[in-house]
Amino acid sequence: xxxxxxxxxxxSIGKQTLEVVEEQGDLNVVALSCKGNIDILEKxxxxxxxxxxxxxxxxxxxxxxxxxxxxxxxVTSGIEGLIEVATVxxxxxxVTAVVGMLGIRPTIAAIESKKDIxxxxxxxxxxxxxxIMPLARENGVKILPVDSEHSAIFQSLxxxxxxRISKILLTASGGPFRGKKISDLKNVRVEDALNHPxxxxxxxxxxxxxxxxxxxxxxxxxxxxxxxEAKQIQVLVHPQSVIHSAxxxxxxxxxxxxxxxxxxxxxxxxxxYPLRRSLSGKRLDLFELGDLSFEKPxxxxxxxxxLAYEAIEKGGNMPTIFNAANEKAVAMFLDNKINYLExxxxxxxxxxxxxxxxxxxxxxxxxTENNTYDFIGERW
Numbered sequence: 529x530x531x532x533x534x535x536x537x538x539x540s541i542g543k544q545t546l547e548v549v550e551e552q553g554d555l556n557v558v559a560l561s562c563k564g565n566i567d568i569l570e571k572x573x574x575x576x577x578x579x580x581x582x583x584x585x586x587x588x589x590x591x592x593x594x595x596x597x598x599x600x601x602x603v604t605s606g607i608e609g610l611i612e613v614a615t616v617x618x619x620x621x622x623v624t625a626v627v628g629m630l631g632i633r634p635t636i637a638a639i640e641s642k643k644d645i646x647x648x649x650x651x652x653x654x655x656x657x658x659x660i661m662p663l664a665r666e667n668g669v670k671i672l673p674v675d676s677e678h679s680a681i682f683q684s685l686x687x688x689x690x691x692r693i694s695k696i697l698l699t700a701s702g703g704p705f706r707g708k709k710i711s712d713l714k715n716v717r718v719e720d721a722l723n724h725p726x727x728x729x730x731x732x733x734x735x736x737x738x739x740x741x742x743x744x745x746x747x748x749x750x751x752x753x754x755x756x757e758a759k760q761i762q763v764l765v766h767p768q769s770v771i772h773s774a775x776x777x778x779x780x781x782x783x784x785x786x787x788x789x790x791x792x793x794x795x796x797x798x799x800x801y802p803l804r805r806s807l808s809g810k811r812l813d814l815f816e817l818g819d820l821s822f823e824k825p826x827x828x829x830x831x832x833x834x835l836a837y838e839a840i841e842k843g844g845n846m847p848t849i850f851n852a853a854n855e856k857a858v859a860m861f862l863d864n865k866i867n868y869l870e871x872x873x874x875x876x877x878x879x880x881x882x883x884x885x886x887x888x889x890x891x892x893x894x895x896t897e898n899n900t901y902d903f904i905g906e907r908w
Contacts (some may be wrong), residue, residue: 535561544795558581570595588592589605607633621646621672622638625797645671647675681753683785698761700766701737721731721735758837770788772784878900
């Protein structure tokens with residue numbers, strides 16, 4: 529029986545991971561964490577009985593400790609608590625499903641503890657891929673992608689030599705505003721941007737999908753996961769979300785992974801790799817589907833994607849600036865403090881004015897994040 533720890537168990541990916549656990553019946557949950565949603569966490573803890581949990585918010589952690597005082601469980605908090613969850617001795621695989629750069633240090637600690645990583649926290653590779661991937665190789669650790677697109681690429685590479693890649697075809701649904709122009713987006717409300725046509729995801733990633741910033745982050749992540757250059761990663765808008773991504777090889781052959789839009793599939797594949805297991809849910813019916821269509825992304829309207837490519841080409845701490853600016857801007861938009869189009873304005877301003885560091889250390893990366901937040905706070 530494999531044992532797993534889940535960082536971010538009360539979020540969308542965390543909850544769907546536990547759905548896989550429930551359905552399969554042979555995964556042991558030994559550790560969980562959340563930011564502060566202790567009501568959901570308590571239900572999870574009473575059902576799966578992990579030995580340790582982390583509630584990142586210290587005040588909420590104290591509340592939670594009282595709520596579960598009848599259970600034999602260790603309750604921790606803060607970044608040290610996240611690291612303790614990520615390095616718990618019994619875990620074979622750590623699912624990193626926390627949002628944002630908060631996931632970097634626990635992921636590094638898990639790798640150093642020889643844990644395989646089911647990676648659902650793209651910011652880890654976006655900002656620190658140059659640190660994470662060599663560290664994983666050094667420790668003999670697998671980085672197993674959970675994002676549907678990266679899982680599709682990973683599956684399309686099985687049995688092939690990475691050196692034969694011509695390009696990666698990274699698909700995007702286009703989000704709720706596919707086909708819109710900038711003039712159409714001036715009065716976008718939060719609820720409009722959260723209305724994704726295909727996927728059920730957390731609030732932050734759903735906003736990122738609407739701006740195509742999420743696709744830019746996925747390009748950055750793919751560069752590190754699969755050892756390719758940004759120019760080898762082509763983004764295709766594919767409204768049906770059936771082809772989750774594909775790989776073109778040097779002989780012109782294209783291998784793709786297809787399926788219904790169900791995040792449980794890539795989660796389960798990462799947890800059981802290299803085995804496939806039965807999974808409930810709707811199967812892909814190509815007769816019912818009828819047609820698959822593809823479009824070029826509109827980089828004038830959805831400038832976040834072109835800015836992402838600029839950040840990749842620049843390298844250094846520029847992807848961190850891009851990511852941190854987006855995190856802060858999306859949070860402000862969700863709080864109705866800025867309008868929708870200002871998300872990209874903020875990213876562009878930060879990329880143009882923040883200090884550039886060519887070879888950032890982990891401390892440089894975390895400092896860049898804080899400095900970016902401060903810069904935005906002063907300007908907006």
